[in-house]
Amino acid sequence: MEMFMAIYLVPLALVMFHFHKLLLRWGDHHCYMVGYECYKATQDRRLDTESCAKVVFRNKNLGLDEYKFLLKTMVSSGIGEETYGPRNIVLGQEECPGLADALSEMDEIFYDTLDKLFAKSGVSPLEIDILVVNVSLLSSMPSLAARIVNRYRMKSDIKVFNLSGMGCSASLVAIDLVKHLFKTYKNKLAVVVSSESMGPNWYCGKDRSMMLSNCLFRSGGCSMLLTNNRALKHRAIMKLKCLVRTHIGSVDDAYASCIQMEDDLGYRGFRLTKNLTKAAAQALTMNLGVLVPKVLPLWELVRYISMTYLMRKVKMATMEGIRARLNFKAGVEHFCIHPGGRAVIDEVGKGLHLSEYDLEPARMALHRFGNTSAGGLWYVLGYMEAKKRLKKGDRIFMISLGAGFKCNNCVWEVMKDLEDGNVWKDCIDSYPSKTPVNPFMEKYGWINDESLSFVALN
Known part of the structure; x- marks a missing residue:
């Protein structure tokens, strides 16, 4: 009996010990x-x-x-x-x-x-x-x-x-x-x-x-x-659930789509080209290919794959249509999109088939604070928190795009109900803006009227 104990139980104890260490390490x-x-x-x-x-x-x-x-x-x-x-x-x-x-x-x-x-x-x-x-x-x-x-x-x-x-x-x-x-x-x-x-x-x-x-x-x-x-x-x-980084700097057009440089007169600035939206779409698509299986439930992936197969078989769908049918809301409750500009927000919303409610935090952050570059995501998050949208157990999908060209996305899990007013506390009650028209429109909206192109600006 003692021999049996030594042969079988001791190795089993060692296996359990190492398994326990792995669990603790994973927790860290x-x-x-x-x-x-x-x-x-x-x-x-x-x-x-x-x-x-x-x-x-x-x-x-x-x-x-x-x-x-x-x-x-x-x-x-x-x-x-x-x-x-x-x-x-x-x-x-x-x-x-x-x-x-x-x-x-x-x-x-x-x-x-x-x-x-x-x-x-x-x-x-x-x-x-x-x-x-x-x-x-x-x-x-x-x-x-x-x-x-x-x-x-x-x-x-x-x-x-x-x-x-x-x-x-x-x-x-x-x-x-x-x-x-x-x-x-x-x-x-x-x-x-x-x-x-x-x-x-x-x-x-x-x-x-x-x-x-x-x-x-x-x-x-x-x-x-x-x-x-x-x-x-x-x-x-x-709590950070997952984070996926995608870099397509090896593509020349994507690399040069937003780049710091000097113009012909020697003035330094940040150049944004027409290839920016194309680069963003390409990087986001590649990133989602890795992130989606980590975020969406199995039943949604099976449904999506089955639908894709059937639609291809009958030749009814385009790639854009297939992406739009993937229900991201099956895996996350909130979308925190980089407020890089109105076009960026619109295109991401269209690509992910999001509602105006989903896009509201990014639009309002852009309206209130502008594009604050790397800090932008957190103004969007602050808006959600100030609006008391974030409840314990909710998942937040953060989407960021940047020069390189890069797309870095992640998913957070909310650990407790969040309702701090943060930087929005003095104005959150006036948002979403009741008058979304840009204030420049009132004074300079005439600039869009081609019939007035002869008018000089003093």
């Missing part, structure tokens, strides 16, 4: 979000109709056709009266920005959101184990991440990462980095800071493909607190 791979804070600038940086028009008319490189193009773009942009611009732009210093202007802009966003994040969470900066900062268009020495470490006197063994050039989807790139670091470092706290440097990157030339960025991009950012410590699970607001 969770990535929880403890909190996030978005940035809202002061009123003196507000870009209303008059302020934006003044910025446009200050550019002496523009002729009547360029003025008309810019004003038409503003009229149809989906951006409202309450967005914020960099301080040097508001003060009329866009043609000669200095390094001090750029760093001051970042400091305001970083320290405002981090101060609030640490105060609300009760976590001390000295407790942070990992820091990831992503700002695409500014790389200073020492790094922007080092400025944060210095400001908050963070500990010497903190793991610091400074990401640049990653575009509007950089926020999820940073979270993916943290998720992988959590596999190695146990029971840690991580902070991700996402923003963009607008001040020194304002375009002062007359290339139309580069003027578009001035109409869409605005100041903003977000700081997030993440952990893989299961002891803090009860404090978490969301």
Whole structure:
């Protein structure tokens, strides 16, 4: 009997022990979000109709056709009266920005959101184990991440990462980095800071493909607190379920569809080409091919495959029609779409067959705060929370697109009912906007009337 025990039970005990270790290790791979804070600038940086028009008319490189193009773009942009611009732009210093202007802009966003994040969470900066900062268009020495470490006197063994050039989807790139670091470092706290440097990157030339960025991009950012410590699970607001990154930079047209460059006159800016929507569609389709099986229930996948087979057999469907029949709402309740522009939101909504209710958070974030680049997703999330849409157990599908060209998407699970007013608390009752017409329409809507093309702009 003792021999039997030694031969069979001891190996069984070892197997069970190792299996238990694997389970514990798997549990440590969770990535929880403890909190996030978005940035809202002061009123003196507000870009209303008059302020934006003044910025446009200050550019002496523009002729009547360029003025008309810019004003038409503003009229149809989906951006409202309450967005914020960099301080040097508001003060009329866009043609000669200095390094001090750029760093001051970042400091305001970083320290405002981090101060609030640490105060609300009760976590001390000295407790942070990992820091990831992503700002695409500014790389200073020492790094922007080092400025944060210095400001908050963070500990010497903190793991610091400074990401640049990653575009509007950089926020999820940073979270993916943290998720992988959590596999190695146990029971840690991580902070991700996402923003963009607008001040020194304002375009002062007359290339139309580069003027578009001035109409869409605005100041903003977000700081997030993440952990893989299961002891803090009860404090978490969301849990990361899955994250998929797609990069099609090997395709020349996609790579060049949004790119920083200088025009023929030497003015530096951000060029957006007509290939942007095509690149976005291609990257999103490839990303969904990987993400969908992780998100949708088996019965929905079986239904979709069966329908696809039958429709192909009778030659009734196009590829676009087949995608539209895939019911994403079978796997997620909310859609958090990057507010990159009205066309971006429209195309994603059309491709995923979403309702206006689903698109409302992205549209309102664009209207209220503009395209805040990597920080944009969190203003959309904040809108959902302020509207008390997010309930325990709900799943949120985040969709981000950015230069590279990249599509980074993820799904979060809500851990508790969320209803913080955050940056929306002083205006959420007035949204969705009862008057969605862009305020530029009232004063400059006539610009679309070709019969008035002879009118000069003073």
